[in-house]
Amino acid sequence: MNTEIIKIDPNNIDVSLIDRAAETIRRGGLVVFPTETVYGLGANTFDPKAVAKVYGAKNRPADNPLISHICSLDQVEELARDVPDMAWKLAERFWGGPLTMILKRRETVPDIVSAGLDTVSIRFPSHSVAYELIGRSGVPIAAPSANLSGSPSPTAARHAIDDMNGRVDVIIDGGDSLIGVESTVVDMTCGVPTVLRPGAVTAEDIASVTGRCVYGGDYANAPKCPGMKYTHYSPRAEVWAVTDMSKAPKDENSVIITYGGGGFDRPAYNAGDTVKDYAAKLFYFLRRADEDGFGTVYARLPEEKGIGIAVRNRLLKAAGGKIL
Numbered sequence: 085m086n087t088e089i090i091k092i093d094p095n096n097i098d099v100s101l102i103d104r105a106a107e108t109i110r111r112g113g114l115v116v117f118p119t120e121t122v123y124g125l126g127a128n129t130f131d132p133k134a135v136a137k138v139y140g141a142k143n144r145p146a147d148n149p150l151i152s153h154i155c156s157l158d159q160v161e162e163l164a165r166d167v168p169d170m171a172w173k174l175a176e177r178f179w180g181g182p183l184t185m186i187l188k189r190r191e192t193v194p195d196i197v198s199a200g201l202d203t204v205s206i207r208f209p210s211h212s213v214a215y216e217l218i219g220r221s222g223v224p225i226a227a228p229s230a231n232l233s234g235s236p237s238p239t240a241a242r243h244a245i246d247d248m249n250g251r252v253d254v255i256i257d258g259g260d261s262l263i264g265v266e267s268t269v270v271d272m273t274c275g276v277p278t279v280l281r282p283g284a285v286t287a288e289d290i291a292s293v294t295g296r297c298v299y300g301g302d303y304a305n306a307p308k309c310p311g312m313k314y315t316h317y318s319p320r321a322e323v324w325a326v327t328d329m330s331k332a333p334k335d336e337n338s339v340i341i342t343y344g345g346g347g348f349d350r351p352a353y354n355a356g357d358t359v360k361d362y363a364a365k366l367f368y369f370l371r372r373a374d375e376d377g378f379g380t381v382y383a384r385l386p387e388e389k390g391i392g393i394a395v396r397n398r399l400l401k402a403a404g405g406k407i408l
């Protein structure tokens with residue numbers, strides 16, 4: 085397939101370019117687009133044939149449901165029914181932004197979007213390009229992260245292109261994703277809001293609106309969020325999560341990923357000053373390690389608070405649980 089790559093400045097959007105991509109969505113094609121979390125691989129939610137192509141393009145297992153992306157609250161009820169008050173409150177507080185809510189599915193949503201579950205997941209991104217693309221398409225856009233299944237999610241256009249060139253109709257290059265880890269997935273169908281995948285919006289943030297919110301048991305393996313059971317986020321290099329960098333062996337051909345400064349007498353990628361900077365760059369550097377030919381990555385395991393909860397979750401998966 086011939087893939088068209090379109091560069092769009094998120095701060096100065098050329099709507100004629102967005103319209104080309106929106107037209108592709110409407111006629112059943114696939115469009116890779118930037119969001120504030122990671123790049124998405126999108127198709128019209130209401131077109132089951134187009135959604136089937138999404139699964140094909142990234143070799144995604146058929147039992148792993150997709151998130152529908154919207155750009156207006158009116159679209160919630162096209163997708164979901166019996167939406168609880170708490171969900172509207174969360175929408176008001178956190179949309180557009182990195183929060184995905186699982187709600188009861190309307191029967192008009194094709195089975196393939198929800199992988200046969202009776203729920204639907206909905207997200208309203210804050211990214212200007214995503215917002216315009218959804219709006220101009222006129223339909224919700226079902227989109228997983230734009231990586232081949234198992235690889236780290238792309239947070240730079242170049243990485244989305246590496247995985248998706250030749251597999252989709254259009255790739256929109258809208259610069260780097262600012263957040264860098266995928267959205268928080270919260271199940272709103274089970275009484276107490278339950279986080280199935282941690283992200284930039286924490287359970288504490290959600291509880292500040294709803295009163296209560298819990299992490300779903302062992303959320304790293306929560307069977308309710310089918311995607312969490314697959315091997316994830318792994319580069320070719322062997323990854324270790326490291327609590328104390330002085331423990332990381334100085335073997336040849338290895339690189340450190342860290343944040344918060346410090347001098348290194350060995351190859352190192354420094355993401356910036358804070359754990360937020362680290363979240364923004366972790367997936368980027370996992371892919372960079374492969375590009376630069378490193379065989380082993382030692383990545384700092386951050387503290388379990390704030391966005392650090394999400395970063396730990398992704399890093400431990402990339403590392404297959406290996407901690408130093």
Ligand code: TXA
Pocket residue numbers: 119121122123124125148149150151184186198201203204205207227228229230265266267268269280281308309310311312
């Ligand atoms: O930030 C994000 O959420 C990105 C951008 C593109 O929006 N999207 C993303 O999609 O990360 P994906 O497909 O890579 O991850 C969605 C996760 C998967 O683990 C999936 O199993 C879960 O959400 N999920 C989706 N719909 C669900 C549902 N109805 N019930 C339970 N889990 C669901």
Ligand code: MG
Pocket residue numbers: 228229237
């Ligand atoms: Mg994904």
